[in-house]
Structures are given as C-alpha cells and as structure tokens.
Amino acid sequence: MDEVIREVSGLSPAQREEQLRALAPELAEDISRPREHTRELPPLEKAEGGVVMRFAPNPSGPLHLGHARAAVLNDAYVRRYGGRYILRIEDTDPKRVDPLAYAMVREDIEWLGLAISDIVYQSDRFETYYRYARELIQRGGAYVCTCDSERFKALKMAKKPCPCREKSLEDSLHAFEEMLAGSYGEGEATLRVKTDLAHPDPAMRDFPAFRILKSVPHPRIEASVYPLMNFSVAVDDHLLGITHVIRGKDHIANTGRQRYIFEYFGWEPPVYRHYGRMGIEGVVLSTSQMRAGIAAGEYQGWDDIRLGTLRAMARRGITPQAVRDAVLEIGIGETDISFSWENLYAHNRAIVDPKANRYFFVPDPVEVTVEGAPHQTAHALLHPAHPERGTRQLHFAGKALVPREEIEKRPSIVRLKDLFNVEVQYGEGTPRFRFAGESLAEARTRKAPIIQWVPAGECVPAVLYTPDGPRPGVCERAVTREIGAVVQFERIGFARIDTADEKGIFAYFAHR
RNA sequence: GCUGCUAUAGUGUAGUCCGGCCAAUCAUGCCGGCCUUUCACGCCGGCGACUGGGGUUCGAAUCCCCAUAGCAGCACCA
Numbered sequence: 001m002d003e004v005i006r007e008v009s010g011l012s013p014a015q016r017e018e019q020l021r022a023l024a025p026e027l028a029e030d031i032s033r034p035r036e037h038t039r040e041l042p043p044l045e046k047a048e049g050g051v052v053m054r055f056a057p058n059p060s061g062p063l064h065l066g067h068a069r070a071a072v073l074n075d076a077y078v079r080r081y082g083g084r085y086i087l088r089i090e091d092t093d094p095k096r097v098d099p100l101a102y103a104m105v106r107e108d109i110e111w112l113g114l115a116i117s118d119i120v121y122q123s124d125r126f127e128t129y130y131r132y133a134r135e136l137i138q139r140g141g142a143y144v145c146t147c148d149s150e151r152f153k154a155l156k157m158a159k160k161p162c163p164c165r166e167k168s169l170e171d172s173l174h175a176f177e178e179m180l181a182g183s184y185g186e187g188e189a190t191l192r193v194k195t196d197l198a199h200p201d202p203a204m205r206d207f208p209a210f211r212i213l214k215s216v217p218h219p220r221i222e223a224s225v226y227p228l229m230n231f232s233v234a235v236d237d238h239l240l241g242i243t244h245v246i247r248g249k250d251h252i253a254n255t256g257r258q259r260y261i262f263e264y265f266g267w268e269p270p271v272y273r274h275y276g277r278m279g280i281e282g283v284v285l286s287t288s289q290m291r292a293g294i295a296a297g298e299y300q301g302w303d304d305i306r307l308g309t310l311r312a313m314a315r316r317g318i319t320p321q322a323v324r325d326a327v328l329e330i331g332i333g334e335t336d337i338s339f340s341w342e343n344l345y346a347h348n349r350a351i352v353d354p355k356a357n358r359y360f361f362v363p364d365p366v367e368v369t370v371e372g373a374p375h376q377t378a379h380a381l382l383h384p385a386h387p388e389r390g391t392r393q394l395h396f397a398g399k400a401l402v403p404r405e406e407i408e409k410r411p412s413i414v415r416l417k418d419l420f421n422v423e424v425q426y427g428e429g430t431p432r433f434r435f436a437g438e439s440l441a442e443a444r445t446r447k448a449p450i451i452q453w454v455p456a457g458e459c460v461p462a463v464l465y466t467p468d469g470p471r472p473g474v475c476e477r478a479v480t481r482e483i484g485a486v487v488q489f490e491r492i493g494f495a496r497i498d499t500a501d502e503k504g505i506f507a508y509f510a511h512r
Numbered sequence: 513g514c515u516g517c518u519a520u521a522g523u524g525u526a527g528u529c530c531g532g533c534c535a536a537u538c539a540u541g542c543c544g545g546c547c548u549u550u551c552a553c554g555c556c557g558g559c560g561a562c563u564g565g566g567g568u569u570c571g572a573a574u575c576c577c578c579a580u581a582g583c584a585g586c587a588c589c590a
Contacts (some may be wrong), residue, residue, distance in 0.1 A: 001529090036564065055559090056590085057590090060588085060590085090590060092589090092590085093589055093590070096589065100522075119539075136529070145588095148588095149588060152588095153587090157513090157514080157586085158588085177587090186588085188588095189588090190588050200514075200515060200516095201514075201515035201516070201585080201586070202513095202514055202535055202586045203514090203515065203516085203586035204585095204586085204587085205587045207586095207587095208587080208588055210588085211587095211588035213588075226588085228587090228588075228589080228590090229589075229590050235590090247560055248584090249517060249518085249583075249584060249585095250517090250584055250585075251584090251585095251590085252516065252517065252584070252585070253515085253516080253584080253586075254590085255586040256516090259586075274517080274519080274584095276518065276583075276584095277518095277582090277583055277584070279583095281523090286513090307543095314550095326524090327550090329524065329525070329539075329540095330525080331524090331525075333518090334517065334518055335517095335518055335519065335521085335553075335582095335583095336517095336518070336519090336582060336583050336584090337524070337525095338523070338558085339523085339524085340522085340523040340524065340540080340541085341523095342522095342523065342524095342540060342541060343523065343539080343541090345523055345528090345539050345540090346539075346541085347539095347540095349552080349553085350553095353552065353553055354553080356552090358550075358552085360550095380549090384549090384550080384552085384553080385550075385553065385554090387533085415549070417549055417550070418549060423513095431583070440549055444549085450549055450550070451550090461542075467516095476565050488550080488552060488554080489550090490550040490551090491550045491551055491552085492550085492551090493551090493552080494552085508581080512551075512552075512590080
C-alpha cells in the first residue's frame with residue numbers, strides 16, 4: 001500500500017491524469033473539467049420548497065449600503081428559491097423612529113428593486129406581543145423584574161438570580177398587567193425571559209423582553225410598554241412563517257436569545273446565517289452620525305454625496321443594479337470585510353458605460369483665440385461604440401474654451417478633439433494659439449494631446465460636484481437635455497446630471 | 513473580564529465541510545503594451561495571497577492544538 005502511494009506521489013499531475021485515464025476513463029472526466037468560480041451564492045439548506053424571508057429595517061433614516069447588503073442578499077435567495085419576501089418595519093423603539101423614515105425606506109426599497117411581497121409594521125402588532133407575553137409568563141418562561149439595571153447586571157455577572165425571578169406565575173402575570181395599566185413608571189419594571197443564569201455567555205442570561213417607556217411618544221401608536229427586539233422578532237418570525245434569516249453577525253447573540261423563546265413556545269426556529277461586519281472606506285454609515293452631520297450643516301441632506309446612503313449614491317449615478325452586483329459579489333461570508341468603492345464603481349461602469357452619452361466638460365476653462373482657424377462645425381459622436389446614436393454639433397467660430405490644466409502642461413501642439421490641431425507658442429503673457437491643420441495623423445505623429453473643448457459663446461456654465469469638492473467649469477449646451485441621466489464627460493469620468501437652469505448645470509461625479 | 517465568530521494578493525471572492533486535481537480561482541486595482549480623435553470601453557501581458565507556530569498524515573490552504581490579530585455580544589437599541 002505505502003509503496004503504491006509513494007509511487008503515485010512521485011508522479012507529476014499530468015502523469016497521474018494519464019494513468020487514471022488508462023485505468024478508469026470515467027473518473028478522468030472529473031479531472032479534466034476545469035475548476036470554475038462560483039458566481040452564485042452558496043445554497044441555503046432546507047430551501048428547496050421555497051422560502052419566506054424578511055428585510056427588517058428600523059425606520060430611523062434612509063437606507064444605506066449596510067442595509068443594502070441585508071436587503072439584496074435576502075432578496076436574491078427569495079428570487080432563487082421562490083417564496084415570499086416580507087418587509088417588516090421594526091419601529092418598536094420610539095427613540096429611534098423618524099416619522100419621515102417610513103417613506104424614505106419605501107422609496108429606497110423601490111429604488112433597489114426588491115421583490116417585496118408583504119409589508120408589516122411592528123407598531124401595529126403590540127396587542128399580539130402582549131398576548132404572547134402573557135402566554136410566555138404562564139409557561140414559566142418570563143418574569144417581571146423590578147430591579148434597577150445596575151443591580152441586575154451585577155447579579156447577572158455573578159450568575160445569581162434577582163429576587164423577582166422567584167415570583168410566582170400569578171405574581172408575574174399580575175405585575176405584567178400592572179405594567180400595561182401604567183402602574184409603573186419608566187424603567188421601573190421589565191419583563192425578562194428566564195434563560196440559564198449559569199450560561200457561560202453573560203449575554204444569554206435572563207435578557208429583557210419588554211420595557212416601560214413614557215418619556216418619548218411613538219409616532220404611530222399610543223403605548224408605554226414596548227417589546228424589545230428579541231421578543232417581537234421571535235414572535236413575528238414565527239407568526240409570519242419566516243424560514244430563513246440572513247443578517248449580520250452582530251445578531252449572533254440575538255439568535256441565541258431568540259432560540260429560548262422559540263423553545264418555550266415549542267416553535268421551530270428559522271435557519272440563520274450571519275455574515276461578517278462590513279466597514280466602508282471613507283464614509284460614515286451610522287444613521288445617528290449622519291443625522292448629526294446634517295443638523296450641523298456639515299452635510300446638505302441625506303443625499304449628500306459624501307454619505308453612504310442609497311439616495312446619495314443614486315444622486316451620483318450609481319445604479320441599483322451595480323449595488324446589487326457589488327453586494328452579491330461580497331456574499332454572505334462570515335469574514336469581516338472592508339467594502340471598496342473601486343469594486344462598486346467597476347460594476348457601475350459596466351452598466352453605465354454602454355448607455356452614457358459622451359460630452360465635453362471643461363474644468364477651470366481658459367478662453368483661447370485660434371489664429372487662422374476656419375469656422376467650422378465639429379461632429380462628435382454621442383457614443384464611440386454606437387455611431388447610430390448620432391453626434392453633437394459644436395460650432396467653432398474663432399474662440400474656444402479649453403482646460404487650463406492642459407495648457408499649463410505647456411504642450412507645443414494640441415488637438416481639439418473632433419476639430420483640428422492647434423500650435424501653442426509661449427512667450428510673455430498669454431500663449432498664442434495658431435491653427436495647425438486638420439490632420440489627425442499629424443496630431444498623432446507629433447504626439448499632440450487630444451483635449452476636450454467647447455465653443456466660446458455656445459456653452460453652459462457647469463459645476464461638477466465631487467467628494468473632494470465642487471469643480472467649476474463649462475460644458476456643452478446639449479447636456480441640458482440629459483437631466484437625470486448619467487453621461488460621460490470625456491477624459492473626466494461618469495457623472496449624473498442633476499439639475500439645469502439658466503444659471504447652469506449641476507452634475508455629480510460618479511467615478512472614472 | 514466573560515462569551516462567541518472569523519483569518520486566502522491593495523480590495524472583494526473561489527477552494528476549506530468530504531486532505532492529493534492548488535507551485536491556489538475569478539473580478540477589481542496597479543504596471544506595461546495594443547486598439548481608439550476620451551485618461552472610458554475592448555484586447556494582450558505582468559504584479560500580487562493561504563496570519564504565525566506546533567501536531568496528525570506518505571501528503572495540509574483544507575483536520576487538531578496553541579498563539580496572534582480583527583470583529584461582535586454581555587442595553588430597559590435594532
């Protein structure tokens with residue numbers, strides 16, 4: 001045996017394949033098949049008959065890239081296996097509910113194109129939660145605790161029960177009704193789930209299920225006893241028939257806690273998957289930090305292009321498909337990752353490049369008079385790969401605006417793209433520009449930079465907003481017809497034309 | 513402090529479950545070239561990784577242990 005192994009080890013892969021082919025051709029088939037990269041999410045267990053999944057955002061602000069990962073991943077599995085996709089608005093903490101966010105979340109979901117089949121508001125379901133709370137108490141799975149949080153935490157860390165834990169079912173039931181009746185003040189009583197005080201993970205010990213909150217009103221309902229997420233989520237996941245839950249690993253402990261509730265009720269829990277933490281270079285994702293920045297005037301609003309919100313990306317011309325592609329590429333790995341804009345841009349470029357019309361944008365323009373140049377019209381293609389889309393007409397009448405940056409490089413000759421060549425002479429003061437023929441071949445042999453330009457008097461002032469700040473310039477008048485569309489400013493990059501009025505054009509830079 | 517998860521090129525990702533097709537996939541990025549009246553697109557070529565150390569084994573990216581690092585949780589937030 002050893003001998004054979006040694007012999008095989010000594011062979012090269014090619015020799016092995018040859019041998020195998022001779023001995024067992026049917027096995028060799030497997031070998032010759034090249035390994036293929038799976039561009040698909042890993043399969044989900046117990047999903048063959050269809051799935052019910054959910055996207056459960058907290059309505060505290062608009063959706064951002066972090067939400068998009070959860071939303072798109074779940075969406076992709078629902079599309080793959082068939083089933084229902086429930087949007088569950090988790091508005092059980094009035095402190096973290098922005099009434100305006102309900103609408104923003106819906107808009108963002110529509111933009112992303114999620115295949116949502118049902119919408120559920122947790123604030124509509126408080127009576128249900130109360131009902132199951134009573135049931136849980138009766139099953140001996142919960143008790144009303146009146147210890148203050150400091151004291152409870154100390155006991156928990158010491159693996160010791162608090163006095164309330166030994167209360168009878170009747171007492172707890174009664175106390176819970178008192179909570180609902182408003183007999184307790186804010187923070188004076190809590191319904192806790194009875195777990196295992198000896199559990200090695202302190203996060204698992206007797207976690208809270210309901211709290212009293214009176215200082216902050218809920219925008220949609222009248223309530224002072226609020227379910228905490230582990231309770232409402234467990235009850236809803238069961239009642240809504242959720243089969244699979246894909247969420248971030250920050251919920252791993254919650255999954256453990258929710259299992260206790262499933263256990264008490266004898267329910268079968270869904271299949272859980274927890275993906276790793278995602279950091280995003282260069283942007284704040286925290287809703288509260290963004291909100292603070294907006295309030296402080298640091299950001300213009302939720303769609304400020306320096307933010308990681310979906311609406312900010314939309315404004316820059318990032319397509320929902322690109323976001324989907326980027327997020328699916330990342331997948332559901334448990335590794336912590338840092339999201340790279342480059343990867344998103346590459347996806348977006350692939351989508352946008354075939355569509356985007358090309359135009360000239362001249363940043364920081366300098367007006368030049370070209371001596372001896374014929375007045376003529378340039379016909380520049382709207383898209384070099386699609387001549388059938390036609391051209392833009394640029395009427396040159398002696399003067400043009402060109403990027404200052406190009407002249408400062410002191411080229412001896414430049415070609416105004418799609419027009420003609422211009423020789424530049426430098427002396428005191430402004431350089432002189434002289435017509436130098438129309439030959440493209442000559443421009444090439446003389447290595448003339450081919451630059452973008454715009455006819456003086458036939459252009460529109462424009463501002464290109466980039467994450468590094470606004471870039472003023474001018475662009476072709478025809479760009480005013482591209483409002484809302486993504487164009488490519490030649491030699492600059494892709495940008496979305498946001499607005500245009502008599503004062504000019506406002507565009508947002510997407511990427512190169 | 514306690515508990516848990518993760519660790520492949522600059523970034524993302526495949527392979528890890530069931531050790532040998534892996535001197536490790538694909539994409540992006542970067543570099544070089546070609547194409548091109550854009551520094552875009554396309555094409556060609558190149559760069560670049562199994563966290564470290566032990567162990568098991570004929571053989572380890574893959575299994576085990578330890579270490580290290582990162583992350584998460586231990587809220588009357590989600």
